[in-house]
Amino acid sequence: MPPSLRHIPSVTLLLSDPAAERPLSRFPRPLVLKLLRDILAEKRREIQAGREPSLAPPDLWQELALRIESKTAYHLRRVVNGTGVVIHTNLGRSLLAAQAASQVDRVARAYSNLEFDLEQGRRGSRYSHVEELLTELTGAEGALVVNNNAAAVLLALDTLAKGREVVVSRGQLVEIGGSFRVPEVMSRSGALLREVGTTNKTHLRDYEQAVNERTALLLKVHTSNFRILGFTSEVPLEELVALGKTHNLAVMEDLGSGSLLDLSPFGLEKEPTVPEAVRSGADLITFSGDKLLGGPQAGILVGRKTVIQGLRANPLNRALRIDKLTLAALEATLHLYRRPEQALRDIPTLRLLTAPPAALRRRARRLLRYLTGPERTAVSLEVLPTQSQVGGGALPLSRLSSYALALVPLKGKVNDLEAHFRAHTIPIIGRIEDDRLLLDLRTLQLADFPVLRDCLRAWTAPVSP
Ligand SMILES: *Cc1c(COP(=O)(O)O)cnc(C)c1O
Numbered sequence: 001m002p003p004s005l006r007h008i009p010s011v012t013l014l015l016s017d018p019a020a021e022r023p024l025s026r027f028p029r030p031l032v033l034k035l036l037r038d039i040l041a042e043k044r045r046e047i048q049a050g051r052e053p054s055l056a057p058p059d060l061w062q063e064l065a066l067r068i069e070s071k072t073a074y075h076l077r078r079v080v081n082g083t084g085v086v087i088h089t090n091l092g093r094s095l096l097a098a099q100a101a102s103q104v105d106r107v108a109r110a111y112s113n114l115e116f117d118l119e120q121g122r123r124g125s126r127y128s129h130v131e132e133l134l135t136e137l138t139g140a141e142g143a144l145v146v147n148n149n150a151a152a153v154l155l156a157l158d159t160l161a162k163g164r165e166v167v168v169s170r171g172q173l174v175e176i177g178g179s180f181r182v183p184e185v186m187s188r189s190g191a192l193l194r195e196v197g198t199t200n201k202t203h204l205r206d207y208e209q210a211v212n213e214r215t216a217l218l219l220k221v222h223t224s225n226f227r228i229l230g231f232t233s234e235v236p237l238e239e240l241v242a243l244g245k246t247h248n249l250a251v252m253e254d255l256g257s258g259s260l261l262d263l264s265p266f267g268l269e270k271e272p273t274v275p276e277a278v279r280s281g282a283d284l285i286t287f288s289g290d291k292l293l294g295g296p297q298a299g300i301l302v303g304r305k306t307v308i309q310g311l312r313a314n315p316l317n318r319a320l321r322i323d324k325l326t327l328a329a330l331e332a333t334l335h336l337y338r339r340p341e342q343a344l345r346d347i348p349t350l351r352l353l354t355a356p357p358a359a360l361r362r363r364a365r366r367l368l369r370y371l372t373g374p375e376r377t378a379v380s381l382e383v384l385p386t387q388s389q390v391g392g393g394a395l396p397l398s399r400l401s402s403y404a405l406a407l408v409p410l411k412g413k414v415n416d417l418e419a420h421f422r423a424h425t426i427p428i429i430g431r432i433e434d435d436r437l438l439l440d441l442r443t444l445q446l447a448d449f450p451v452l453r454d455c456l457r458a459w460t461a462p463v464s465p
Contacts, residue, residue: 002052008043009055011036019061027068035067036060080448082430084402084440086352087291087392089177091429094290094392095348100332107328114324127312129327133334134302137260139278140285142308144301144317145330150180151320152286152299153254157189157217159314160250160284160307164216165194169202169235171228172221176256176393182221191216201233207243217250218243220282224256225393237272237280250283250307257394258287258300260337261344266354269395274302283307289326291392294349295333296326352442353390357401360441364403367441370449375456379417382406386433388442404438409459417459424455 014020014036023032039060046053081091096104117124127144134143146152157166166186173195175181186193194215196206207218218240237253244251255277264270277285284307289298299320301311311317322330336343344350364383371381386404390396407430409417414435421428421437428451430439439452 003043003047003055005044005047007055008040008047009057009060011040014057014060017057017061019057023061023064023068027072031068031071032064035064035071039063039067078426080426080428080445080451081443082404082428082439082448084386084388084404084431084438084442085391086349086388086443087390087394088443089392093297094294096296096329097294097333097336097346097348099336099346100295100329103328103332104325108325112324112328114327126322126324126327129331130334133331133338134300137334137337138274138285138302140302141305142303144308144311145289145322145327146299146301146317146320147322147326148297149254149256149286149288149299150185152301153182153185154189155299155311155314155316155320156252156284156286156301157186157191157219158316159311160252161189161191161216163190163192165192165210165212165214166217166219167194167196167207167210167215168219168221169197169206170195171197171199171202171232171234172223174221174223174226176224182254200228200231202235203233204235204239204243207235207240211243211247211249215247215249217252220251220253222254222256225396227397237277237282241281244283251281252284252286252303253277253280253282255285255287257291257293257392258285259292261340261350263292263350263353267400268353268390268398271395278302288392289330289333291394292349292353292390293333294343294347296329298322298326298330353400355402355442357385357403361403363444363446364405364441367405367444367449367452371453371456373453373457375453375460378410378460379456380408380410382408384436384438386438386440388440400442402440402442404440405444406436406438407456408436420459421455424451424458426451426455428452428455 011033043053043055079091081088087093115124115126130145131143135141146155168182173182183193194210196202196210220237220240241251255274258274259271260274262273274285274287282303284301284303286299286301289295289300301308333347336346344354368381368383384404384406386402387399388402390398407417408414414432414437418430418432418437421430430437
């Protein structure tokens with residue numbers, strides 16, 4: 001007999017069942033009641049739609065248990081990044097170095113000298129913990145850190161150019177991550193955008209002609225996530241600095257990714273590093289903490305001492321301020337840069353970006369050897385050369401030679417395999433190419449191997465609930 005609406009049990013009846021004791025002893029009664037009502041309402045709709053859902057109490061309790069589990073699990077979770085995009089904006093950008101993570105843990109669980117001067121025994125500055133490191137590592141006179149680089153740019157424009165004009169090349173009016181748009185940040189800050197040049201070419205004379213008595217700032221923005229190729233020209237920072245000197249105007253560069261190290265020896269595009277930008281003489285340089293730097297989300301401003309003092313005194317700085325956990329992670333990350341070879345080894349972003357293809361091929365083979373159990377019966381596995389990307393809107397043209405594990409299900413569709421991976425308890429994110437699911441070894445960690453094996457075994461022998 002097909003189930004009818006009459007057969008749907010009432011919540012009261014269900015709650016009198018001894019099976020109700022277990023969920024009620026573990027979760028708040030209102031939550032249990034709400035979930036039960038949701039389940040029963042769904043059954044009602046299914047029956048009305050002509051389907052025949054099971055109304056057996058054990059099935060209903062099972063469904064309740066699954067819902068409670070998903071409600072009480074953390075929403076923000078670890079995933080396995082098999083995309084090969086190292087600074088993956090959707091998957092959490094940079095991973096922290098072990099030293100940074102344990103420093104966060106220490107500072108989080110104890111009181112700290114966050115704003116206490118231990119020598120003087122009085123109030124201190126939260127910025128003191130990284131200011132010296134930043135000036136030492138970049139060569140700048142002063143430094144300040146805020147919540148992220150978008151905040152750094154906003155603070156800088158608000159402080160240096162509110163109500164006045166900022167000259168920027170048309171070719172640098174970039175949008176990053178779908179929400180950071182240079183013209184919009186500028187209008188929020190109350191600065192007036194003065195676009196000069198054309199999309200592909202901007203000359204020094206374009207800036208020169210735009211300067212007038214309302215001009216406050218010459219701004220260069222790193223075109224982080226795109227490149228204009230062909231007939232192009234940009235004005236080097238040094239020349240803007242010289243122009244700024246002549247007209248007594250501040251010069252700022254938003255570097256975006258802002259690397260402290262030159263990564264071109266590792267096959268990445270040659271980019272001006274932060275110390276190079278500082279040496280060009282700009283008054284202010286801004287960059288992110290969690291892009292190429294490989295630290296926590298933060299916005300870093302380095303530059304002339306007087307400019308930094310002005311930023312610090314701006315009330316907006318209080319609204320954009322960096323929190324203590326970020327500061328702890330940032331200080332520990334910056335410490336590693338004192339020895340570049342240690343930074344390259346211990347900062348995950350740098351380690352992954354500079355991993356040589358031969359090592360990635362070895363890791364791929366190792367993974368293949370690791371997956372020799374029952375999981376081999378339902379998928380074909382193969383190691384293929386592939387190309388990884390930097391991500392994070394950095395070095396958009398760089399393609400890094402890498403190796404991927406390519407998976408093809410023997411039965412079923414590759415899209416279903418991809419969805420199964422994504423739905424795993426620790427979700428695994430790969431990419432589909434030519435009807436294969438690729439997992440790039442550049443972003444797979446050794447600790448991910450067992451996750452992958454368990455997930456494949458669940459695909460091979462689906463366990464019924
Ligand atoms: C990424 C980027 C930003 C925004 O930095 P967040 O740290 O993501 O806020 C701003 N400007 C440029 C040029 C960028 O590349």
